[in-house]
Amino acid sequence: MNVITADDGERQETANTRRAGRALIIAIHAATRSIKLYPPEHQAVQKSLVELASAALESRSVDADLELRVHGEFIFVNGTRLRLDLSNYASFGRVLELFRASGVGALRVIRDATPREWFSLLTLLTTVGASGAGDADELARRLHAAGVDAFEAAADVDAEADIEEREQAKAAARRTYAQSVALTKDVINSVRMGRVPSARKIKRAVQTIVDEVLTEEVSLIGLTTLREYDEYTYTHSVNVCIFAVALGKRIGMTKLQLYELGVGALMHDIGKSRVPADLLQKATALDDDDWRRITAHPWLGMLTLFQLRGQQELPYRAMVVAHEHHMRGDFSGYPRVIRQRSIAMSSKIVAVADAYDAATSRRSYQTKPYPPSAVLQEMRDNPRRGLDPVVVKAFITLLGIYPSGTLVVLDTFELAVVLAANPNPEMLSRPRVVIVSDGRGNLLQPPRETDLGATGQDGQFTRTIIKTADPDRYGIRVSDYVV
Ligand SMILES: [Fe+2]
Ligand SMILES: [Fe+2]
Incomplete structure (x- = not known):
């Protein structure tokens, strides 16, 4: 004898809901397609609408109520998620698209709708979607105007919560970015004026960036596309720091390593604040003397970091980055290397981030920045840049072949x-x-x-x-x- 338990009953009920739900989705798809192909009075349209009305009736008779909900890639009928299989794949995709385009997250059928009412609903869903309005309220308004009251449409509440959350994350990222730029500005200008900035402030700014990258990598990387021309000196340092930390995270650095890398990245060009500003902005060719003064910025940077207030709080590794970031893998860069040495991983990472941000930014002598994808390709293919190929490869995986902002x-x-x-x-x-x-x-x-x-x-x-x-x-x- 078969014993039917409560569990079995429930399972049976879910299976019924699914079966009726699947039939309903297929019927919606079929009706939408025939409405698109034939005039309303055509037999094929009429037939598909009658079938749709009865499929809806079926769904209602199983559960007494009928609610269609669309969220992400899923369709729910009365709270039960429908399963996709090969036979209903096309209908599912189309119906998802139909709901998404019209901004409808939930559709309730509050009484048995006639084929005529289904016709109005599907036509309106399609037109609201195509108009780009993508607004459930607009659909509700048009349904009301057409005198159709069998349906209630609402936006996807979960999607709205997602958007809200994403907006908050973006706002936090923007705050971090603006604060870091302000701090960098402060540090650079202090050095320019012969004052001694404190290491503690730098430390705090980098910690915020590291925390932000660890939780929300994408938002901060997006901000690097701002690249404001006037603020290049400051935004460049912050961008290099964001790229470097994100890259360090990808290659598995610990939080402490990321922090050390971040300080080095944010301060990599601090030595430039000891080079006359007009020289840094010179749009014409540089003579030997100009060049000598500009290429002094790595070791000037190292010195500056040693002279900061509370210098012992700054990691030594960060200072090395300022010194090494233009050396290049084959030591063809500057400062010239006399004794054999190996370049620190952080310096290699900063060199890659630095090359990328410099080439994609607008500056006095580079009014037209290169497209990000071309820059990445050049960084990968031009050995004369002396970048570490493995680091470049990791960087491309981080940004994609087409980086954010392309x-x-x-x-x-x-x-x-x-x-x-x-x-x-x-x-x-x-x-x-x-x-x-x-x-x-x-x-x-x-x-x-x-x-x-x-x-x-x-x-x-x-x-x-x-x-x-x-x-x-x-x-x-x-x-x-x-x-
Ligand atoms: Fe530099
Ligand atoms: Fe730089």
């Missing part, structure tokens, strides 16, 4: 700004981007985030980068989208 053209002819690297090292050319204009060059309002690693129903990638583009040419400020 403007790219997609195979749909849309323009997009890169937000973050794909965490899968096999998919470096498929970052997360924000699409800023459609295929005809119209700016999207609001812009749309998407993952280039995403595939369509046919298993093909939905969008692919064809090339990078110059943001100036299109009048686009990439930092507006990234930060």
Whole structure:
């Protein structure tokens, strides 16, 4: 004799909900497609709507209520997550897309809807989605205006909470960044004026950066795209520090090592505050004497760090970075090396971060910064730069082939700004981007985030980068989208 337990009953109920839910999704997809293909009075449309209405009825009769919810990659019917399988893969993708585009996270069917009402709902869902409004309230308004009261639509609450959380993380990152720039400015200007800054303040700033990178790597890296021309001297140091610490984290450094690396990175060019400012900004060619004075900044930096108030609190390793960051792997750089030595790992990391930030920034003698992807390629392929190939490789994995802030053209002819690297090292050319204009060059309002690693129903990638583009040419400020 079979004994049916409460557990079995519950399992049976979930299975029923799933079965009815799957049928409902397939029916929604079929009806949406036929509405798109035929006029409303066409037999195929009518038939699909009748089937949809009865599939909905089925879902309701099982659970008495009907709520469709969409979150991330999942569809829930009455709180039960539907399972994807090969037979319903296409319908799921389309229905997810339909809900997402129209900004609807939850749809409640509050009474049995007629085929006609389903027709209105699906038509409105499609038009709200296509209009780019992406707003559940807008759908609710239009439903009401059409006199359809069988449905209630709401935005995805969880998605809103996610956005809120991300906004908070971004705000914290912006604070850290602004504070670090202010501190660097303070330290550099003190040295310029012959004062002796304190080591403690530097220490505190670096600790904040390390903490921030450890919890929220992406936000801080995004901020390095700001690269304000006027503030180059200060933002450069902060950017190098962020890149170096993020890279150190990737290669498995401990928190203490990251902190030492961070101090060295933030202070790597401190010696420049002892070089006349007009010389550093000179847009014309440098003569031998100018060159001699500029190339003195590594050892001047080392000296400056030794002279800080509370110097013994600063790690010795950090000071070495100031001294070594232009030496190059083959010692062809400066200062010249007389005795044999090996360059510290932190110095190699800072050299890579330094080269990247300098080449992608706008300065007096470099009015046009190079596109980030071209800079990375050059850093990898030009041996004369003397960068450590393993460190460069790790850096490319960190930033992706198309680093955050790169403007790219997609195979749909849309323009997009890169937000973050794909965490899968096999998919470096498929970052997360924000699409800023459609295929005809119209700016999207609001812009749309998407993952280039995403595939369509046919298993093909939905969008692919064809090339990078110059943001100036299109009048686009990439930092507006990234930060
Ligand atoms: Fe330097
Ligand atoms: Fe530098």
